[in-house]
Amino acid sequence: MEKFTVGQRVRTTVDAPSMWEGGTSIPAGSFGTIKHARGQFASYGVLLDDDPDQLPASYEPHELEAV
Numbered sequence: 001m002e003k004f005t006v007g008q009r010v011r012t013t014v015d016a017p018s019m020w021e022g023g024t025s026i027p028a029g030s031f032g033t034i035k036h037a038r039g040q041f042a043s044y045g046v047l048l049d050d051d052p053d054q055l056p057a058s059y060e061p062h063e064l065e066a067v
Contacts, residue, residue: 003061004044008034010064016048016057024052031067032057 004010009031016026026048035056036045044064045056 002037004034004037004064004066006034006037009067010034010046011067012046012048012059012063013065014059014063024050026050026057 010033012026012028012030012032015028016030018025030048030050032046032048032051034044035047038044038061043058043060046059046064047054047056051057
């Protein structure tokens with residue numbers, strides 16, 4: 001059984017550094033929504049509320065908590 005499901009609200013437990021120069025770094029404790037479940041990819045795809053690019057970021061289960 002999956003720990004999280006698509007559409008579920010979560011909070012990150014680790015910082016997400018920018019993946020490119022000029023990109024946005026998102027701090028631990030940020031909120032987001034699961035967009036891709038682990039069964040589809042190696043990790044969860046999370047759309048972070050504060051990410052201006054609105055691209056799902058990849059997180060492992062231990063890097064997220066349900067809210």
